[in-house]
Amino acid sequence: MTIAERLTWRDVYDTIQGRILDATYRPGARLPRDEDIALDLGCARATVQRAMRALADEGLIERKRKGGTHVLRLPATRATFHIPVARLEVEATGARYGYQLVSREEADAPRAVAAALEMRAPARMLHVRALHLANQRPYLFEDRWICVETVPEILDVDLSRENANEWLLQHRPYSRCDLRFFAMKAAADDAALLQAEEGDALFGIARSTWNGSDPITTVTALAPPGYEMHSRA
Amino acid sequence: MTIAERLTWRDVYDTIQGRILDATYRPGARLPRDEDIALDLGCARATVQRAMRALADEGLIERKRKGGTHVLRLPATRATFHIPVARLEVEATGARYGYQLVSREEADAPRAVAAALEMRAPARMLHVRALHLANQRPYLFEDRWICVETVPEILDVDLSRENANEWLLQHRPYSRCDLRFFAMKAAADDAALLQAEEGDALFGIARSTWNGSDPITTVTALAPPGYEMHSRA
């Protein structure tokens, strides 16, 4: 005699996902009400709700109050990228991490920087350029502007020894982050720092962060040819 | 006299996030048990659990059974990118979308393609190259290999009229997706198709999809100079 096992929300998730993948529920189709699925599978509505929310988060289905649940017609590929701290990324490959400050100076924010941080008035900032190295070779070159008004302590940090990115992450958590990936031809000075050729195709990552509406920092990082950004889902 | 309002999990979320942002809970610090937070704020443990899971999903905290909840030391930037269907992306900008088949032929999978799809034996595939246009101008050039064994119907689709990407999404949902972003120097033929200069820095997106362990397709898309990939969180 079989014991009645309880279904976990994961079981329900797999069942529904399976029905979408094998086209029992086709793109655009409406799924039964949570309550009916619960009755059908033999579990509580809350369990179905948990599974459905996960499926919705992953972009497979769309839910609307009263409107019901539908399979998305064009499941937008939704990829989550983990932008690692350079040091950890390097160390994960087994290489020796190195850091080198290239320049550091206080200056007023250029228009482009102010725009990237959505600042009204131009403000006093700290401009830092630095190289991250893997086994002595350039791994990432970052050009960073830090808002002195939001993070005054940064002026007292010895950025020739400490990496601005990690210092900020540990001392100034952010509530919002804008991210941009792009490709760029290497200018002469970028190429020199990255030991690449002028005109090489570089991978660029631009990031701006805020705490509430206070701008923290904006940084553009360039990687030498061959760099790739991965994600698997 | 004030009415006792019920807290929503979102309220709890905001409270805890606030405490992390204002350093009440510092990086690495251990948070109180869910039950104590619930008692403290005046709600059910389930409500705290819901908020905590959201915070954990967003990469702010880490939870371990018995180990408790900790603020992450280095909050890895976690960005979710929506890789849109080219047509929708173009139409969203208000431009007219166009599609043009460049080539289509059956062939055995080259080693690199078989590797990208983690296939053991080389298999028969359909090789399709096509251009996505915005206002008649090249927007994205895709070079795609489709596994005929997994998707035999693709041979009967008129790919000069229908876009392979959208057809596949609508008829072959995938359960797994590998994604790669990179920068590349434009070769002569790529440049010609994209109306760019040879040597220009192109943004590349490579994607492979499977249903279960069955390979569906692998595609490399190249965008002309200026293309950017965005995300905001």
Place this chain on the structure above:
DNA sequence: AATAATAATATGTACGCACATAATATGTCA
């Protein structure tokens, strides 16, 4: 026939309880 008020309905959320699970801490024994 168009518009506004109203009812109906599927999903979303809060709560309290019981129990499952995975770590960690503790204790036992060699």
Place this chain on the structure above:
DNA sequence: TGACATATTATGTGCGTACATATTATTATT
């Protein structure tokens, strides 16, 4: 002291209920 079994504990999950909320469908009104 070290290895292994055992207890402890914080998070994770399932259930049933009640109610909230957002939309859609219906009806009443002009």
